[in-house]
Amino acid sequence: MGTFLIPVLRRLLELDRPAPIISEAEFAAEVERQYRWNFAVNLGDVTAFFFGLSFMSSATIVPLFISKLTASPLPIGLAAVIAQSAWFLPQLFTSNRVERLARKKPVVVNLGIFMERLPIWGLVLAALAAGQSPLLALVLFLVAYAWHGLGAGIVATAWQDLIARCFPVDRRGRFFGVSMFMGTGMGTAGAAISTQLLNAFPFPTNFVYTFLIAAIFISLSWYFLALTREPIQQTYAPRQSEREYWAQLPEIPRRDPNFRRFMIARLLMALGGMGTGFITVSAVQRWNIPDSVVGTYTAALLIGQTLGNLVFGFLADRKGHKLSLELGASAACTALIIAWLAPSSDWYYAVIVSGVLVVMEFSEPSRRPTYVGIANTGTGLASVAAPLIGAALASVSYGLLFAAGAAINLLTVILMRWWVKEPRWASRHPSP
Numbered sequence: 001m002g003t004f005l006i007p008v009l010r011r012l013l014e015l016d017r018p019a020p021i022i023s024e025a026e027f028a029a030e031v032e033r034q035y036r037w038n039f040a041v042n043l044g045d046v047t048a049f050f051f052g053l054s055f056m057s058s059a060t061i062v063p064l065f066i067s068k069l070t071a072s073p074l075p076i077g078l079a080a081v082i083a084q085s086a087w088f089l090p091q092l093f094t095s096n097r098v099e100r101l102a103r104k105k106p107v108v109v110n111l112g113i114f115m116e117r118l119p120i121w122g123l124v125l126a127a128l129a130a131g132q133s134p135l136l137a138l139v140l141f142l143v144a145y146a147w148h149g150l151g152a153g154i155v156a157t158a159w160q161d162l163i164a165r166c167f168p169v170d171r172r173g174r175f176f177g178v179s180m181f182m183g184t185g186m187g188t189a190g191a192a193i194s195t196q197l198l199n200a201f202p203f204p205t206n207f208v209y210t211f212l213i214a215a216i217f218i219s220l221s222w223y224f225l226a227l228t229r230e231p232i233q234q235t236y237a238p239r240q241s242e243r244e245y246w247a248q249l250p251e252i253p254r255r256d257p258n259f260r261r262f263m264i265a266r267l268l269m270a271l272g273g274m275g276t277g278f279i280t281v282s283a284v285q286r287w288n289i290p291d292s293v294v295g296t297y298t299a300a301l302l303i304g305q306t307l308g309n310l311v312f313g314f315l316a317d318r319k320g321h322k323l324s325l326e327l328g329a330s331a332a333c334t335a336l337i338i339a340w341l342a343p344s345s346d347w348y349y350a351v352i353v354s355g356v357l358v359v360m361e362f363s364e365p366s367r368r369p370t371y372v373g374i375a376n377t378g379t380g381l382a383s384v385a386a387p388l389i390g391a392a393l394a395s396v397s398y399g400l401l402f403a404a405g406a407a408i409n410l411l412t413v414i415l416m417r418w419w420v421k422e423p424r425w426a427s428r429h430p431s432p
C-alpha cells in the first residue's frame with residue numbers, strides 16, 4: 001500500500017518537478033508581476049470560504065446543532081476543541097517538510113481538496129441522519145468536523161507560506177483586511193439567510209440546507225485558490241530527520257526572547273477563548289430564545305469582524321500586527337464581561353462582535369514555516385485545554401466561565417502591550 005501511495009503523493013505535491021533558480025530581485029519582480037491576479041483570486045477564495053463558513057459558524061450554528069442531538073455539554077466542548085485547536089495543532093508536524101518545498105501551492109490545492117474541503121460534505125450527511133438516529137448524526141458530524149479542521153491544519157503551514165510569497169510584508173495586512181472585509185461581509189449575508197432557513201424549516205431539514213450551502217461555497221473557494229500563480233523560490237533549507245529537526249526547536253525561543261514573550265502572551269490569548277463556544281448555548285438556556293435568533297447572533301458576529309478586519313488590516317500595514325492582537329484581546333475581554341453581566345438576551349448581540357500575519361515577521365523567509373509551526377501548534381495546545389476548562393466552569397456557572405475568560409484576556413492585553421515588541425520594528429532596531 002505504501003509503495004503505491006508514495007508515488008501518488010509525490011505527484012500530487014509536484015516533488016519531482018524542478019524549480020527555477022532565481023535571484024531575490026527576480027523573485028520580487030515576479031511577486032509584483034502577479035500581485036493583482038493573486039489579489040483577485042485569493043479575494044475570491046476568502047470571500048466564498050467565509051460565506052460558506054457562516055452557515056457552519058463554530059460560535060453559533062455548530063453548538064445549536066449539537067444541542068439538538070444531545071443534552072450533554074461534553075460534545076459541545078469537544079466541538080469547541082476542534083474549532084479552536086484543530087487548525088493550529090498539526091502545523092509544527094508539517095513545517096520541517098514544508099520548509100524544504102520549492103512549491104507550496106500543490107500542498108494547499110492538490111492535498112487540501114481531500115484533507116480540508118471534501119469533509120464538509122459529511123456535515124450534510126450528519127444532518128440527513130439526525131431525524132432517524134441522533135447518535136449516528138452526532139458521530140458523523142464530529143468525525144467530519146474534526147477531519148475538516150485537522151486537514152486544514154495539515155495544509156495551513158504551506159498556505160501561510162504561499163500567502164507570504166504572494167504578498168509583500170507591507171501589503172499583507174491590506175490583503176487580509178480587504179479579503180476578510182469582503183468575506184465576513186458576505187458571511188453577514190449568509191447569516192441572514194441561515195436565520196431564514198433555521199426559522200422556515202423544521203429540524204433537521206433546516207440544518208441540511210444550511211450545511212449544504214456551506215459545502216457548496218467552501219468547495220467553490222477551493223476553485224479560486226487553485227488559480228493562484230505562486231512565485232517559485234528555490235529553498236536551501238538543510239535536509240534534517242524529524243529527530244534532528246525537533247531537537248533544534250527549543251533553541252529558537254531561547255535565542256529569540258521577543259518571540260518567547262510573544263508565545264507566552266499568545267498562549268494566554270488562546271486560553272482566554274474558553275468561553276467562546278458557550279456564549280450561544282448560554283443565551284439559549286438562560287433566555288429560551290428561538291433558533292432563528294441564533295442566526296442573527298452570527299450576523300452580529302460577522303458585522304463586527306467585517307468592520308474590524310478592514311480597519312485592522314490597513315492599520316497593521318502601517319503600525320504592525322501586534323496592535324491588532326492587543327485590540328482583539330481587549331474586544332474579547334469586553335465581550336465576555338457583557339456575557340457575564342447580561343440582564344437579557346438582547347445584550348448578546350454586543351458579545352458576538354491577527355495572529356497569523358505577525359508570526360511571519362519574526363523570522364527570515366527560509367525559517368518562516370518553523371516559526372509559524374511553533375507559534376500555531378503551541379496555540380493549538382492551549383486551545384485544546386481552553387474549551388475543556390470552559391466546559392468544567394460552565395457546569396458550575398456561566399458567569400464564572402465568562403469572568404475567568406475576561407480576566408485572562410485582560411492579562412493578555414497587558415503582556416502584549418508592554419512586554420512584547422512589534423517584530424517589524426524590533427528586527428530593524430534590535431535590542432542590545
